[in-house]
Amino acid sequence: MTASFGPSYVRAIAPYIAGKPISEVAREFGLDEASIVKLASNENPLGMPDSAKNAIAQAASELGRYPDSNGFELKAALSGRYDVPAEWVTLGNGSNDILEIAAHALVEKSQSIVFSQYSFAVYALATQGVGARAIVVPALRYGHDLDAMLAAITDDTRLVFVANPNNPTGTFIEGPKLEAFLDKVPRHVVVVLDEAYTEYLPEQKRYDSIAWVRRYPNLLVSRTFSKAFGLAGLRVGFAIAQPELTDLLNRLRQPFNVNTLAQAAAIAALNDKAFLEKSATLNAQGYRLLTEAFDKLGLEYVPSDGNFVLVRVGNDAAAGNRVNLELLKQGVIVRPVGNYGLPQWLRITIGLPEENAAFLAALEKTLATA
Numbered sequence: 359m360t361a362s363f364g365p366s367y368v369r370a371i372a373p374y375i376a377g378k379p380i381s382e383v384a385r386e387f388g389l390d391e392a393s394i395v396k397l398a399s400n401e402n403p404l405g406m407p408d409s410a411k412n413a414i415a416q417a418a419s420e421l422g423r424y425p426d427s428n429g430f431e432l433k434a435a436l437s438g439r440y441d442v443p444a445e446w447v448t449l450g451n452g453s454n455d456i457l458e459i460a461a462h463a464l465v466e467k468s469q470s471i472v473f474s475q476y477s478f479a480v481y482a483l484a485t486q487g488v489g490a491r492a493i494v495v496p497a498l499r500y501g502h503d504l505d506a507m508l509a510a511i512t513d514d515t516r517l518v519f520v521a522n523p524n525n526p527t528g529t530f531i532e533g534p535k536l537e538a539f540l541d542k543v544p545r546h547v548v549v550v551l552d553e554a555y556t557e558y559l560p561e562q563k564r565y566d567s568i569a570w571v572r573r574y575p576n577l578l579v580s581r582t583f584s585k586a587f588g589l590a591g592l593r594v595g596f597a598i599a600q601p602e603l604t605d606l607l608n609r610l611r612q613p614f615n616v617n618t619l620a621q622a623a624a625i626a627a628l629n630d631k632a633f634l635e636k637s638a639t640l641n642a643q644g645y646r647l648l649t650e651a652f653d654k655l656g657l658e659y660v661p662s663d664g665n666f667v668l669v670r671v672g673n674d675a676a677a678g679n680r681v682n683l684e685l686l687k688q689g690v691i692v693r694p695v696g697n698y699g700l701p702q703w704l705r706i707t708i709g710l711p712e713e714n715a716a717f718l719a720a721l722e723k724t725l726a727t728a
């Protein structure tokens with residue numbers, strides 16, 4: 359008889375599917391790595407800012423020691439930038455870490471977590487990881503249906519995940535609507551507002567979620583250095599919440615969850631306003647280029663406020679797979695989203711102008727031979 363290790367709810371987890379690495383595609387399709395374009399993981403196409411590279415070079419000499427467990431300097435920098443006490447900040451090994459810690463700190467096995475259909479895959483994973491019940495609320499036009507999410511909250515709900523903008527759909531909830539939602543959520547339910555892409559929002563769409571944190575003790579805002587700040591490989595994210603929540607998160611956080619290089623680079627990137635602006639501008643230009651091309655090709659897409667766009671490349675799962683495979687053969691890696699229940703769609707990360715052009719050329723060629 360084979361042994362079944364671990365709880366059944368852990369065995370039931372389907373592992374997270376990450377974007378295909380360049381080296382794997384090169385091997386599989388016999389391509390030169392240098393010719394491959396990867397638009398699959400919502401990374402910043404500009405790479406890491408020079409300011410962060412310099413900070414890393416300086417911090418490298420300290421690597422014989424453990425990192426600062428409390429992240430004093432990074433928290434001080436975040437505290438200054440977002441005008442909250444440093445005690446309100448929790449650092450994470452990427453914001454993924456924050457999402458996982460929040461689920462573990464706040465939810466028991468017999469309780470439930472509410473999130474939207476087509477929202478970030480890690481919400482389901484974090485829910486399963488604690489053996490809680492997932493209440494998945496049907497999406498509205500590919501985005502969050504906040505009224506339905508509110509109605510779905512039950513007595514045993516302890517956490518609600520909201521992504522704004524959402525991944526993989528790129529949908530955005532306007533500030534006043536979110537605020538009205540927060541006002542109605544019962545106080546025993548924590549809302550994790552995941553703002554991984556917030557730095558890409560144009561001025562007119564911005565809202566002040568940190569002001570809401572001051573008002574709502576049950577709100578936790580999650581942010582990351584992986585996207586607009588360009589530090590995905592270093593794994594740094596953070597949460598801002600009032601002390602009661604922050605204290606709970608810190609009890610479960612691994613003592614050295616953000617490494618020395620990551621802390622140094624994050625401080626530099628946080629202060630590098632020029633890089634952030636350049637990233638947002640490049641993203642807006644790329645978004646325009648891609649969506650204009652989709653319009654010309656007659657392809658449906660979901661309007662996006664992230665650094666990616668979801669495009670429908672066929673009427674069934676077979677068409678989605680075929681287009682994805684043809685793109686891979688041409689050295690273009692994008693993200694199929696069948697695991698999200700969207701098999702006819704592909705998620706394209708907005709790249710550098712030449713990467714976007716290479717993707718569009720490969721897409722046009724593929725569609726022409728359908």
Ligand SMILES: Cc1ncc(COP(=O)(O)O)c(C=O)c1O
Pocket residue numbers: 399400451452453454455478521523524525552554581582583584590593594595
């Ligand atoms: C909505 C959303 N939240 C969180 C994350 C996690 O990012 P990281 O762990 O790199 O901060 C991602 C990554 O793609 C995301 O799309």
